[in-house]
Amino acid sequence: MEQVAEAPLRAAAPARTRSETIAFLIMAAILIIAPFFTYPLFLMQVMCFALFACAFNLLIGYVGLLSFGHALYFGWASYVCAHAAKVWGLTPELAIIAGTLTAAGLGLIAGLLAIRRQGIYFAMITLALAQMMYFFALQAKFTGGEDGIQGVPRGKLFGVFDLGHTMTMYVVVLVIFLGCFLLIHRIINSPFGEVLKAIRENEARAISLGYKTDRYKLMAFVLSATLAGTAGATKAIVLQIASLTDVNWPMSGEVVLMTLVGGLGTIFGPVIGAFVILTMQYKLAPVGEWVLVIQGVIFVACVLLFRRGIVGELARIFKIKL
């Protein structure tokens, strides 16, 4: 993914942290004000998918690994969270933690297998493993098969705050989203993150410098899966449903599309991408199956003409880091 990554990195010079801080404050401010102007439920969904895309971007954008099976972590976390909240009667924060840990475990297993191959094979392996777990979800009793797990109770956060109130739920999702976003930002700019970028640029060189790159790749993979799990689990509480759609391969494709549209390897790209794609899906819902065609066209257009994505292009034009 060198072609994408180089541009934002070169523009990194002095304005780097300032532009990111300003952009972060603008994003936070918009997310605080927005629920008074548009549907909070839609915004919460956007934040869940934005977090999902940010987690995915951690792998493709900063380690150069294309996972085509991220629906696995998103969907299974969502199932476990929904099951924990509905059947076990856990409070929402514990249910979300249960979902997140499930995703971490699955990420560890899938990661151990997938990092044994590179590039194109890595993408095919992650896709195949995700499809395998899709079949498990289809057959397992607790997932409810075609119906999914419906009517998941939102419950009371810490047993105190009733998440049935939309605005309370909104604040919780906002805190989770911003918290995880800052965490990802921290990871990327930590010494660990620098090693990841080194692996992306030149793995052989990183190895010769003494880094155990497989371990770094595995750790990045698990982190990405875990955060994708947090997104899926939160989504299950917000929309009160976990279904097969969340574990199936089109979902994996969707998160790739969101990240690609926003800009691979940019911190804010996946957020913008998630917003754009979800908005498009809502606006185009009446045209039915054409949504699939339009998504395909966007994929093709992005790859052929627009490889930096929206945020990547903005960063290039204004010579800042986003």
Place this chain on the structure above:
Amino acid sequence: MFEIFGIPSQALFGQLLIGLINGSFYALLSLGLAVIFGMLNIINFAHGAQYMLAAFAAYILLTTLDIGYWPALIIAPLIVGAFGMVLERTMLQWLYKLDHLYGLLLTFGLALIIEGTARNFYGSAGLPYRVPDSLQGGQNLGFMFLPNYRAWVIVASMIVCFGTWFMIERTRLGAYLRAATENPTLVRAFGINVPRMITLTYGFGVALAALAGVMAAPIYNVSPQMGSELIIVVFAVVVIGGMGSILGAIITGFGLGVIEGLTKVFFPEASSTVIFVIMAIVLLVRPSGLFGRRI
């Protein structure tokens, strides 16, 4: 009627036959993927969609123009192969200098476009395609009943697979192809038009998928999602076999089809996941694949 391991022979051989049929399609599709990957360094995600497109082409030829199975077996791969060459000239050729992953993303987008368009016009339900009259009926082999059409699919795909292997490994054209895979610049210096060869290779790989699509039409129903379901399994097959070897792709394809069929007899719950499980085991034991070169 007799029993093997407590399973009636009829059921055992029946599933074995289905396994061989599925294996034929795995082999044809993974062969196409391997040929394309060798020349273009692109994993053709649209492979499944092109397979589906050919099944629809055969269906449309039959229902609107009254063109039957045998002509369709030639015409549909030609149409879809030509369509593939147009895609290569207009889109794929701009990606060769970029990371391999962009090829995957682009062809994934193409797959969505093709599948979405098919769903818009034909819905998600399967459309039946009749077995041609000349292959109706079947043979009673004593231990099982062998439908003629299924026997034809297995024999035909084996011939096509080994024909492809022969062409690539044993003819002059194949030698050019292999040389261009190793070092395109040098082959160009010898006066061979490599870009045209790449286009034709892509067309050929796509035509192989299309041939599989037409052969599949009378066995499975013709439906828009028939390709995307298959292609993910074929990816696993390719990971197991490794794309370095043509013969490897063929053997892995048939072999995994048979294993999948046997799983259906002895442990039906695992039949949809067995190939993925094998993939996981192969990755642990032999990460570069059974026939793959170390990368």
